[in-house]
Amino acid sequence: MKYMATYDLMETARNTNEWLGATARAMASYPMFALSMNPMVQLTAAWGEVTERTFGRMIAKPDWGIRSIVGPDGTDHLVDILPVVKKPFGDLVQFFVRRREPAKRRVLLVAPMSGHYATLLRSTVASLLPDCDVFITDWHNARDIPVSAGKFDVEDYTLYLAEFMRFMGPETHVIAVCQPVPLALAATAYLAAEDPDAQPRSLTLIGGPVDPDAAATDVTDFGRRVTMGQLEELAIQRVGFKHMGAGRLVYPGLLQLQSFISMNRDRHSKAFSEQIVRVARGQASDHDAHNRFYDEYLAVMDMTGEFYLSTVERIFKGREIAENKFTVGGKKVDIGAITQVAVKTVEGANDDISAPGQCIAALKLLTGLPDSKKASHVEPGAGHYGIFAGKSWRLNIRPLVLNFIDANSGAPEKPAKAASA
Incomplete structure (x- = not known):
């Protein structure tokens, strides 16, 4: 696992999902689709908006926001x-x-x-x-x-x-x-x-x-189940050339986020499903409770x-x-x-x-x-x-x-x- 390719593969997957969300949001938001009464159009745009924001904020350091x-x-x-x-x-x-x-x-x-x-x-x-x-x-x-x-x-x-x-x-x-x-x-x-x-x-x-x-x-x-050798092999990767720390051995934030979410997978799945519905109905906002929490929770850093x-x-x-x-x-x-x-x-x-x-x-x-x-x-x-x-x-x-x-x-x-x- 200690290769740049594995680190870049995770970043590629994240980037791809962010792009898919942005594409779905833009495509389903075309005015011509307003003629359709199919609710899937609004749901697709809402899914795209939530997905783009979800994967985009994983690499952005949040602002303190204390003015x-x-x-x-x-x-x-x-x-x-x-x-x-x-x-x-x-x-x-x-x-x-x-x-x-x-x-x-x-x-x-x-x-x-x-x-x-x-x-x-x-x-x-x-x-x-x-x-x-x-x-x-x-x-x-x-x-x-x-x-x-x-x-x-x-x-x-x-x-x-x-x-x-x-x-x-x-x-x-x-x-x-x-x-x-x-x-x-x-x-x-x-x-x-x-x-x-x-x-x-x-x-x-x-x-x-x-x-x-x-x-x-x-x-x-x-910590008790895995040996240090297994942990090093499974968790440690090298930073890709895209970043200043290229070549540094790190425990990627995206891996840590995956473990965070897996501990309460059902609760997170329900939260995102409900947020998509709220966006489709026009009931969500940029700083609603869901976005305030997940803007912070999903923003991860490498150790x-x-x-x-x-x-x-x-x-x-x-x-x-x-x-x-x-x-x-x-x-x-x-x-x-x-x-x-x-x-x-x-x-x-x-x-x-x-x-x-x-x-x-x-x-x-x-x-x-x-x-x-x-x-x-x-x-x-x-x-x-x-x-x-x-x-x-x-x-x-x-x-x-x-x-x-x-x-x-x-x-x-x-x-x-x-x-x-």
């Missing part, structure tokens, strides 16, 4: 999206609110690198902006990164997070969502040993696989091959974080070295990707942290998406996270030194 927020004085404040640290594989981006004094809460939102862009957390950012200065990790599409930029695996990801935390300073409160949860924990522990003054004030871990074996899901079962494989091998199969055996550059990262950073875990009771138990396992690893600085929450009835961007986040979890941040703001108390013998 302004309402300030406490009732006026609109424009929001500038500014990269403040630029790196080959990802930037640290600030949502700078014009005409507003720096907020008391300074938040680093760690976005997942699991096939979707950081814009997946758009609603999370929008909900935090009125009360916080928000920064986010904006990971780049691996197909656009030249081979000359080198590798990027879980150790490099951890070092990126440590560098971003250093840049933001010790008054930072980190919120990690999904995939980066164990690596955000590792990056904090790395700073605890290497640069204690750069540690954040608090760390909120939302729905991440600190210990994948704590509760089985389809994701963990898949570097070494990042994908090292995640499966070291986080899921080897359980290096769960067993406190993770290393960076040959040096062990001891989770127990965290003694000052308050840590809170958040899980969804109905999470089928990172089931309850996987994230809260982080608290057991924090052997040097007093219980007063540990907290956990399981949201009843919430699935994976709901705990960071859905109704559960808006109504219940966001207030809890902000209260946790407030309770742990200010300079931490130094742990008491052991009395001399």
